[in-house]
Amino acid sequence: MSLVYCLLLTLCRVVFILPFLFLIRCLYVIFHAHFKGLMIFSLVPVLTSSTLELKYI
Known part of the structure; x- marks a missing residue:
């Protein structure tokens, strides 16, 4: 019985956490x-x- 409960708990956790992980990843x-x-635009x-400074030095 405890094994089934543990599996259900794990399944619930996975189902609960997966959307959050997906959202965080997105x-x-x-x-x-x-x-x-x-960063590219600021660089x-x-x-x-x-380069302009180097040309004028």
Whole structure:
């Protein structure tokens, strides 16, 4: 009986946790892509300004 109860509890936990994990994963992917894009956009002016400075030195 305790084994069945344990299995049911584990199943309930998995069913309860899986949507949260999926949501967290989706959010992570979205934010990761977004921040990657932001990082690239923020790096572009820095790189262009540093290359311009190097040209004028």
